[in-house]
Amino acid sequence: MTTPWGELALTRFPEDPRDRLRAWDASDEYLLRYLAQEGVPLSGTVVVVGDRWGALVTALAEHRPTQITDSHLTQEATRANLARHGVEPGAVRLLSTQDPPPGRVDVLLVRVPKSLALLEDQLLRLAPGVHAGTVVVGTGMVKEIHTSTLRLFERILGPTRTSLAEKKARLIFCTPDPALERPASPWPYVYTLPDGIGPASGRTVVNHAGVFCADRLDIGTRFFLEHLPGGGGGRRVVDLGCGNGVVGTAVALADPAAEVLFVDESFQAVASAEATYKANGVAGHAEFRVGDGLAGVPSGSVDLVLNNPPFHSHQATTDATAWRMFTGARRALRPGGELWVIGNRHLGYHVKLRKLFGNSRLVASDPKFVVLKAVKR
Numbered sequence: 001m002t003t004p005w006g007e008l009a010l011t012r013f014p015e016d017p018r019d020r021l022r023a024w025d026a027s028d029e030y031l032l033r034y035l036a037q038e039g040v041p042l043s044g045t046v047v048v049v050g051d052r053w054g055a056l057v058t059a060l061a062e063h064r065p066t067q068i069t070d071s072h073l074t075q076e077a078t079r080a081n082l083a084r085h086g087v088e089p090g091a092v093r094l095l096s097t098q099d100p101p102p103g104r105v106d107v108l109l110v111r112v113p114k115s116l117a118l119l120e121d122q123l124l125r126l127a128p129g130v131h132a133g134t135v136v137v138g139t140g141m142v143k144e145i146h147t148s149t150l151r152l153f154e155r156i157l158g159p160t161r162t163s164l165a166e167k168k169a170r171l172i173f174c175t176p177d178p179a180l181e182r183p184a185s186p187w188p189y190v191y192t193l194p195d196g197i198g199p200a201s202g203r204t205v206v207n208h209a210g211v212f213c214a215d216r217l218d219i220g221t222r223f224f225l226e227h228l229p230g231g232g233g234g235r236r237v238v239d240l241g242c243g244n245g246v247v248g249t250a251v252a253l254a255d256p257a258a259e260v261l262f263v264d265e266s267f268q269a270v271a272s273a274e275a276t277y278k279a280n281g282v283a284g285h286a287e288f289r290v291g292d293g294l295a296g297v298p299s300g301s302v303d304l305v306l307n308n309p310p311f312h313s314h315q316a317t318t319d320a321t322a323w324r325m326f327t328g329a330r331r332a333l334r335p336g337g338e339l340w341v342i343g344n345r346h347l348g349y350h351v352k353l354r355k356l357f358g359n360s361r362l363v364a365s366d367p368k369f370v371v372l373k374a375v376k377r
Contacts, residue, residue: 001022001023001024001028001029001055001059002029003029003032003033003059004032004033004035004036004037005032005036005059005060005062008055008058008059008081008085009084009085010022010023010024010053010054010055010058010081011023011053011077011080011081011084012053012073012077013053013073013074013076013077013080013292014073014076014292014324015080016320019320023052023053023054023055023077023081024052024053024055025052025141025169026141026166026167026168026169027111027139027140027141027144027169027170028052028055028056028111028139029167029169030139030163030166030167030169030170030171031056031109031111031137031139031171032056032059032060034137034163034171035060035109035137040107040135040137041106041107041135042060042063042107043063043106044104044106044107045066045102045104045105045106045107045129046060046063046064046065046066046106046107046109047065047066047068047101047102047105047107047108047109047126047129048060048065048066048067048068048109048111049068049069049108049109049110049111049122049126050068050069050110050111050112050113050119050122051067051069051074051078051111052074052111053074053077053078053081054067054074054077054078054079054080054081054082055081056109056111057078057082057092058078058081058082058085058087058092061082061085061087061091061092062091064091064092064093065092065093065109066092066093066094066095066102067092067093067094067095068095068096068097068099068101068122069094069095069096069097069267070096070097070113070118070210070266070267070268071265071266071267072265072266072267072290072291072292073265073292075094075096076292078092078094079094096267096290097118097121097122097210097267097268098208098267098268098271101125101126101129102129103128103129104129104131105126105129105130105131105134106131106133106134106135107134107135107137108126108130108134108135108136108137109137109138109139110122110123110136110137110138110139110172111138111139111140112138112139112140112144112145112149112172113210114144115209115210116148116149116152117187117209117210117214118209118210118268119149119152120152120156120185120186120187120209121185121187121208121209121210122209123152123153123156123157124156124182124183124185125185127156127157127182130157130176131176131178132176132177132178134176136153136157136158136173136174136175136176137171137172137173137174138153138171138172138173138174139169139170139171139172140169140170140172141168141169141170142165142168142169142170143168145162145170145172149172150162150172153172153174154174155182155183156180156182156183157174157176157177157180158174158175158176158177158180159174159175159177160172160173160174160175161173187207187208187209188206188207188208188209188271188272188275189206189207189209189214189215190204190205190206190207190279191204191205191207191215191216192204192205193205193217193246194217194222196226197217197222197225197226197250198225198226198228198250198254199250199251199253199254200225200246200249200250200253203246203249203250203253203280204276204279204280205217205244205246205276205279206244206272206275206276206279207244207272208268208269208271208272208275209268210266210268211243211244211266211268211269211272212243212244214244217246219368219369220308220342220343220344220368220369221243221246221247221308221342223342223364223366223369223371224247224306224308224342224369224371225246225247225250226364227363227364227371228247228250228251228254228306228340229304229338229340229373230254231255232254232255232257232258233255233257234255234257234258234259235255235258235259235303235304236258236259236261236301236302236303236304237251237258237259237260237261237302237303237304237305237306238260238261238263238294238297238302238304238305238306238329238332239251239260239261239262239263239273239306240263240293240294240305240306240307240325240328240329241263241264241265241293241307241308241309241310241325242262242263242264242269242270242273243264243269243272243273243308244269244272244273244276245262245269245272245273245274245276245277246276247306247308248260248261248262248273248277248286248306249273249276249277249280249282251304251306252277252282252284252286253280253282255284256282256283256284257284258284258285259284259285259286259287260284260285260286260287261286261287261289261297261302262274262277262286262287262288262289263288263289263290263291263293263294263297264290265290265291265292265293266290267290270288270289270290273288274286274288293324293325293328294325294328294329294331294332295328297328297332298332299331299332300332300333300334300335301332301334302329302332302333302334302337303333303334303337303338304337304338304339304340305329305332305333305337305338305339305340306340307325307326307329307339307340307341307342308341308342308343309321309322309325309326309341309343309349310322319347319352322343322347322349322352323352326339326341326349326352326353326356326374327356330356330357330374330376333376334376335376335377336375336376337375337376338373338374338375338376339353339357339373339374339375339376340363340371340372340373341353341371341372341373341374342369342370342371342372343369343370343372344368344369344370345365345367345368345369345370349370349372350362350370350372353372353374354374356374357374357375357376357377358377359374359375359377360372360373360374361373361374
């Protein structure tokens with residue numbers, strides 16, 4: 001990536017030489033170019049929210065910025081990109097969306113996230129540290145910035161306008177108004193599950209901002225809950241890509257002797273899963289981990305993996321995440337252990353499972369979804 005601060009060699013995480021997706025886009029370039037051309041002072045506290053793979057903080061590392069992200073993979077990519085460019089450890093402060101934000105913000109740079117709810121949550125958390133002199137600049141591709149995006153900035157921070165588009169990217173300029181009366185945060189959001197979905201029927205769900213289907217049970221998860229495997233006897237179960245944790249919580253409710261590991265790369269998701277589990281007073285043993293899939297889980301240590309893999313990486317459609325989840329599950333499962341997957345019919349997960357496991361059985365289907373089972377031989 002070419003920046004006013006020099007050429008940067010950047011990669012996503014996990015690094016894969018076959019991956020043709022870049023670790024930056026035109027909106028990152030546009031923002032950095034604007035900061036340099038306008039001479040925006042960067043000597044104060046610089047906070048970067050939503051930096052996808054560390055491109056922004058790597059370029060601005062000499063100004064000792066703070067990065068705030070919901071993504072464990074982003075943090076790992078950032079660490080690798082900073083190290084590649086010889087940035088001293090600690091020059092960039094890495095925070096998650098669950099960490100307390102800096103108390104004072106002099107420059108706020110926002111890479112607009114896909115989730116409007118996550119943007120709302122982060123702006124509300126950062127607002128107390130924003131003052132009249134804070135420079136606030138957002139950036140995103142044109143298709144990511146909507147009227148609702150601008151209204152959020154305006155409602156929480158102050159008057160907002162946009163730039164002209166360049167290379168299908170656009171900037172957002174916001175002038176903070178300290179006198180603005182900000183709304184109370186609606187996050188986390190709590191709701192009750194419907195009946196007829198097995199052990200989780202009528203139970204409580206807690207969703208932090210940015211977690212998929214934050215205000216209701218999505219139809220895919222509902223279908224999965226209706227067809228979860230039975231059994232008991234204290235199995236070691238993983239809710240892989242746990243989201244709000246409702247699937248793993250349902251397993252724990254059905255089998256209090258089960259040990260359930262909730263894992264997701266989203267800090268917001270794992271916080272939601274832990275809150276959902278605790279809200280339902282489950283008596284079993286559970287572990288909550290933010291991480292890269294099943295990395296760090298010992299081989300052959302798991303009896304059951306439950307998975308609803310994502311098929312998007314930001315704006316790109318890709319099966320790379322699903323493939324890595326399935327591969328990790330096969331390694332972590334003991335012989336005879338099972339991977340249960342739900343997905344849209346058109347994604348063809350049965351082909352991948354047969355290639356990896358040598359088998360795939362259809363457990364249930366409807367016009368949109370399939371539940372598949374693969375057994376490690």
